Amino acid sequence: MPPVSSTKHVSSSPVRDLLALTSRPEVISFAGGLPAPELFDLPGLRMAFHQALSEPTGRDNLQYAPTEGNPALRSLLAARMTGKGLPTTEDDLLVTTGSQQALTLVTAALLGPGSVVAVEEPTYLAALQCFRMAGARVVAVASDGHGMVPEALEEVVRAERPSLVYLVPTFANPAGRTLPAERRAAIAALAAAHDLWVVEDDPYGELRYRGEPIAPLAVGSDNVLHLGSFSKIGAPGLRLGWLRAPESLMGTLVIVKQAADLHTSTVDQAAAAIYLATADLDGHVAALRTAYRSRRDAMVAALPGATPAGTTWTDPDGGMFVWVTLPAGTNTTELLSAALAHDVAYVPGPPFYATTPDQATLRLSFTTNAPDRITEGMARLAEVLR
Structure with a gap:
């Protein structure tokens, strides 16, 4: 049987592969x-x-x-989103099996072989997998410490005519950076002017540890598809996400989901609806913020002593990640085996790039370890990096 052409050039996720290598309790x-x-x-x-x-x-x-999903769950989600500044109704939402499925549905509905997708660099590597599976061509838009540069996106739009722009604008994976309000407005205006779809992937938005919330790109825009998730504020094992889309596209997305899995787990949706109606989710998220803030602070505080001179890193206002750039000439992929030998692990940066990767970059996640364990892990990493 001949190979399936859409998978020939798609690599396995290095993050998923690393989970097996880091299962030892001493790591x-x-x-x-x-x-x-x-x-x-x-x-x-x-x-x-x-x-x-x-x-x-x-x-x-x-x-x-x-x-479409459990009506009670969709109503509760819509009310929560509206209360946080994104006016939403039950009919605006499609419940999905994690927000990753939401991205897959959008890709299936809007992209095909030869379609062009514009992304910031670095970007979420599972999104790159998804676009490449569809046979789309991914082009990078110049980004800086604040995310995608609107003027650079306009150049790409005029030169490449993308069908879709993909962003993680709040506490981005992997870089941890947040797109400022003025850039969000500029990108939304570009999308409207060029009749262009924008995917706003927002799994981390509620995990803010510093500063004031910034309104989503989707506010007031029919060109922005907003993806949300229960995985980071609830539990990822439930595999519950949602997709906010305009009526003009919702019918197509529902048909694509029917072809994928008919519907997301009924009992998980029902339990989530009960949980949202009865539990103090805001209180739970506040506790997450407190715990994760101390873990972020421990990691950022340890970085100067763990890295060589000339290293830079992000200091995120929220989310789960710190992005590290080591001195030029460093190869973090080659260093990973040495790190694992010292019972510490990170994700090398190159897979997060759509085009030419920076070999000296790596991603660190601070959420799963208590501050004292982060301090110990960074000391182990120092033996490798320095």
Whole structure:
């Protein structure tokens, strides 16, 4: 049987591959972009699942369900998004099996072989996988410490005619940077002027540790598709995400999801709706912020002593990641084996690039280790990097 052409040039995710290598308990891993399991609200979720599987609705919650998603869950999500500055109705939302599926659905609906996607660099590597699986051509837009540069995007739009612009504008994966409000407005205006779709991937937006929230690009724009997730504020094992889209595209997205999986897990949606209606999610997120803030601070404080002279790094206002650029000539892919031998792990930076990678970059995630363990892990990393 001949190979499937859409997968021939798609590599496995190095983050997923590293999970197997870092499963030993003695390894301090800064590799996976994982929430801290000890902070999951296990009692609250256990109660929600117990109620979802109890009479009188328990049997209904084990049945097939509408593709669009649980109406109660969509209504609660819409109210939460509206309360946080993004006016949303139940009909604006499609529940997905994680926000990664939302991106896959958008890709299937809008892209095909030869389509052009514009991205910042570096960017989320699973998005690059998704676009390449569709046979799309990915072009990079010049970015700086504040994210994508609107003037550079305009040049790319005129030269390349992309069908889609992909962004993680708030606490980006992998760089941790946040796109300022004025750039968001400029990019949204460009999208409207050129009838261009923008994907605003926002799994980290509620994990802010410093500064004031910035309004999403999707506010007031019918050209911006907004992706959200329960994975970082709830639990990733539920695989619950959502896609906010205008009516003009929603029908197509629903059909694409029907072809993919009919609908997202009915019982997980029901439990999530109960959880949102009964639990103090804002209080839980506040506790996450407190814990993750101290972990970020521990990592940033350790970096000067762990890295050689000439190294730079981001100091993110939120999210899960610090992006490190070592002196020119360093190859973080080659150094990874030495790091693993010292029982510490990171993700080399090159897979996050759509075009020419910077071999001297790496991503560190601070969320899954307590501050003292971060300090120890950074000391181990210092033995490799210095």
